[in-house]
Amino acid sequence: MSVSKIDLLNKQFSRRMFGYSRMEVDQFMLELAEVLGDTADSQKDMRKKIRRLEKSIKEYRQRDETLRDTLMSTQKMVDDLKVTASKEAQLIIDEARTKADATVQKGHNRLAQIHEEIETLKRRRSQFEVQLKGLLKSHLEMLEMSDPEREKAEELESKLKYLKKVD
Numbered sequence: 001m002s003v004s005k006i007d008l009l010n011k012q013f014s015r016r017m018f019g020y021s022r023m024e025v026d027q028f029m030l031e032l033a034e035v036l037g038d039t040a041d042s043q044k045d046m047r048k049k050i051r052r053l054e055k056s057i058k059e060y061r062q063r064d065e066t067l068r069d070t071l072m073s074t075q076k077m078v079d080d081l082k083v084t085a086s087k088e089a090q091l092i093i094d095e096a097r098t099k100a101d102a103t104v105q106k107g108h109n110r111l112a113q114i115h116e117e118i119e120t121l122k123r124r125r126s127q128f129e130v131q132l133k134g135l136l137k138s139h140l141e142m143l144e145m146s147d148p149e150r151e152k153a154e155e156l157e158s159k160l161k162y163l164k165k166v167d
Contacts, residue, residue: 131164 014021138160142153 135160 138157
Protein backbone atom coordinates (compact mmCIF):
# COMPACT_ATOMS: atom_id res chain seq x y z
CA MET A 1 0.00 0.00 0.00
CA SER A 2 1.19 3.51 -0.70
CA VAL A 3 0.06 6.75 0.81
CA SER A 4 0.81 10.02 -0.88
CA LYS A 5 0.88 13.55 0.45
CA ILE A 6 -2.48 14.24 -1.20
CA ASP A 7 -3.96 11.15 0.48
CA LEU A 8 -2.82 12.48 3.86
CA LEU A 9 -4.19 15.95 3.24
CA ASN A 10 -7.53 14.65 1.99
CA LYS A 11 -8.06 11.98 4.68
CA GLN A 12 -11.27 12.53 6.60
CA PHE A 13 -12.08 10.75 9.81
CA SER A 14 -15.61 10.32 11.04
CA ARG A 15 -16.46 12.30 14.11
CA ARG A 16 -17.54 10.84 17.38
CA MET A 17 -18.38 12.22 20.67
CA PHE A 18 -14.95 13.05 21.94
CA GLY A 19 -13.25 13.71 18.60
CA TYR A 20 -12.39 11.43 15.74
CA SER A 21 -13.17 7.74 15.61
CA ARG A 22 -10.40 6.07 17.50
CA MET A 23 -10.60 2.92 15.42
CA GLU A 24 -10.24 4.83 12.10
CA VAL A 25 -7.32 6.87 13.42
CA ASP A 26 -5.59 3.75 14.76
CA GLN A 27 -6.23 1.94 11.48
CA PHE A 28 -4.82 4.88 9.52
CA MET A 29 -1.84 5.11 11.85
CA LEU A 30 -1.10 1.42 11.23
CA GLU A 31 -1.32 1.97 7.51
CA LEU A 32 0.96 5.00 7.79
CA ALA A 33 3.42 3.08 9.97
CA GLU A 34 3.49 0.30 7.39
CA VAL A 35 3.98 2.76 4.53
CA LEU A 36 6.68 4.66 6.45
CA GLY A 37 8.39 1.36 7.39
CA ASP A 38 8.31 0.23 3.74
CA THR A 39 9.59 3.63 2.66
CA ALA A 40 12.38 3.53 5.28
CA ASP A 41 13.33 -0.01 4.16
CA SER A 42 13.22 1.05 0.54
CA GLN A 43 15.28 4.15 1.36
CA LYS A 44 17.79 2.02 3.27
CA ASP A 45 18.04 -0.38 0.31
CA MET A 46 18.44 2.56 -2.06
CA ARG A 47 21.24 4.02 0.08
CA LYS A 48 23.01 0.64 0.08
CA LYS A 49 22.58 0.45 -3.67
CA ILE A 50 23.90 4.02 -4.03
CA ARG A 51 26.96 3.15 -1.90
CA ARG A 52 27.59 0.03 -4.03
CA LEU A 53 27.20 2.04 -7.22
CA GLU A 54 29.45 4.82 -5.91
CA LYS A 55 32.03 2.20 -4.97
CA SER A 56 31.75 0.70 -8.47
CA ILE A 57 32.09 4.14 -10.01
CA LYS A 58 35.17 4.78 -7.88
CA GLU A 59 36.68 1.45 -9.00
CA TYR A 60 35.87 2.23 -12.64
CA ARG A 61 37.44 5.66 -12.31
CA GLN A 62 40.57 4.11 -10.78
CA ARG A 63 40.66 1.58 -13.62
CA ASP A 64 40.16 4.37 -16.11
CA GLU A 65 43.00 6.33 -14.50
CA THR A 66 45.23 3.24 -14.54
CA LEU A 67 44.37 2.61 -18.19
CA ARG A 68 45.13 6.24 -19.09
CA ASP A 69 48.46 6.04 -17.26
CA THR A 70 49.25 2.75 -18.98
CA LEU A 71 48.31 4.16 -22.38
CA MET A 72 50.41 7.26 -21.82
CA SER A 73 53.37 5.16 -20.65
CA THR A 74 52.95 2.86 -23.62
CA GLN A 75 52.74 5.81 -26.02
CA LYS A 76 55.87 7.36 -24.51
CA MET A 77 57.66 4.02 -24.76
CA VAL A 78 56.58 3.63 -28.40
CA ASP A 79 57.75 7.16 -29.16
CA ASP A 80 61.09 6.47 -27.44
CA LEU A 81 61.45 3.22 -29.40
CA LYS A 82 60.74 5.06 -32.63
CA VAL A 83 63.36 7.69 -31.83
CA THR A 84 65.89 5.03 -30.82
CA ALA A 85 65.18 2.95 -33.91
CA SER A 86 65.49 6.02 -36.11
CA LYS A 87 68.84 6.93 -34.53
CA GLU A 88 70.12 3.35 -34.90
CA ALA A 89 68.97 3.26 -38.52
CA GLN A 90 70.75 6.53 -39.21
CA LEU A 91 73.93 5.20 -37.56
CA ILE A 92 73.75 2.03 -39.68
CA ILE A 93 73.22 4.09 -42.83
CA ASP A 94 76.10 6.43 -41.94
CA GLU A 95 78.39 3.47 -41.21
CA ALA A 96 77.40 1.81 -44.49
CA ARG A 97 78.10 5.05 -46.38
CA THR A 98 81.46 5.40 -44.67
CA LYS A 99 82.36 1.81 -45.58
CA ALA A 100 81.13 2.34 -49.14
CA ASP A 101 83.18 5.54 -49.46
CA ALA A 102 86.24 3.75 -48.09
CA THR A 103 85.73 0.87 -50.52
CA VAL A 104 85.30 3.28 -53.44
CA GLN A 105 88.42 5.19 -52.35
CA LYS A 106 90.40 1.92 -52.19
CA GLY A 107 89.13 1.10 -55.67
CA HIS A 108 90.23 4.50 -56.99
CA ASN A 109 93.63 4.14 -55.32
CA ARG A 110 94.07 0.65 -56.76
CA LEU A 111 93.01 1.89 -60.20
CA ALA A 112 95.55 4.73 -60.00
CA GLN A 113 98.20 2.24 -58.91
CA ILE A 114 97.37 -0.07 -61.84
CA HIS A 115 97.52 2.86 -64.27
CA GLU A 116 100.90 3.83 -62.84
CA GLU A 117 102.15 0.25 -63.20
CA ILE A 118 100.89 0.18 -66.79
CA GLU A 119 102.74 3.43 -67.55
CA THR A 120 105.91 2.02 -65.94
CA LEU A 121 105.63 -1.13 -68.03
CA LYS A 122 105.08 0.95 -71.18
CA ARG A 123 108.22 3.00 -70.43
CA ARG A 124 110.24 -0.16 -69.83
CA ARG A 125 108.90 -1.63 -73.05
CA SER A 126 109.88 1.52 -74.98
CA GLN A 127 113.34 1.46 -73.38
CA PHE A 128 113.70 -2.23 -74.21
CA GLU A 129 112.62 -1.62 -77.82
CA VAL A 130 115.12 1.24 -78.14
CA GLN A 131 117.92 -0.88 -76.66
CA LEU A 132 117.00 -3.87 -78.84
CA LYS A 133 116.92 -1.71 -81.96
CA GLY A 134 120.27 -0.24 -81.00
CA LEU A 135 121.73 -3.70 -80.43
CA LEU A 136 120.32 -5.01 -83.70
CA LYS A 137 121.59 -1.95 -85.51
CA SER A 138 125.08 -2.38 -84.06
CA HIS A 139 125.10 -6.09 -85.00
CA LEU A 140 123.98 -5.26 -88.49
CA GLU A 141 126.71 -2.64 -88.75
CA MET A 142 129.25 -5.15 -87.48
CA LEU A 143 128.23 -7.61 -90.11
CA GLU A 144 128.58 -5.01 -92.80
CA MET A 145 131.90 -3.70 -91.52
CA SER A 146 135.30 -4.99 -92.17
CA ASP A 147 137.27 -6.96 -89.62
CA PRO A 148 139.12 -4.08 -87.96
CA GLU A 149 135.98 -2.18 -87.81
CA ARG A 150 134.20 -5.26 -86.49
CA GLU A 151 136.65 -5.56 -83.61
CA LYS A 152 136.09 -1.95 -82.80
CA ALA A 153 132.36 -2.47 -83.00
CA GLU A 154 132.53 -5.53 -80.74
CA GLU A 155 134.47 -3.51 -78.26
CA LEU A 156 131.80 -0.83 -78.40
CA GLU A 157 129.16 -3.49 -78.04
CA SER A 158 130.78 -4.92 -74.92
CA LYS A 159 130.96 -1.45 -73.46
CA LEU A 160 127.29 -1.00 -74.31
CA LYS A 161 126.40 -4.28 -72.57
CA TYR A 162 128.37 -3.16 -69.53
CA LEU A 163 126.52 0.13 -69.46
CA LYS A 164 123.16 -1.67 -69.75
CA LYS A 165 124.03 -3.84 -66.79
CA VAL A 166 124.90 -0.81 -64.73
CA ASP A 167 121.46 0.74 -65.45
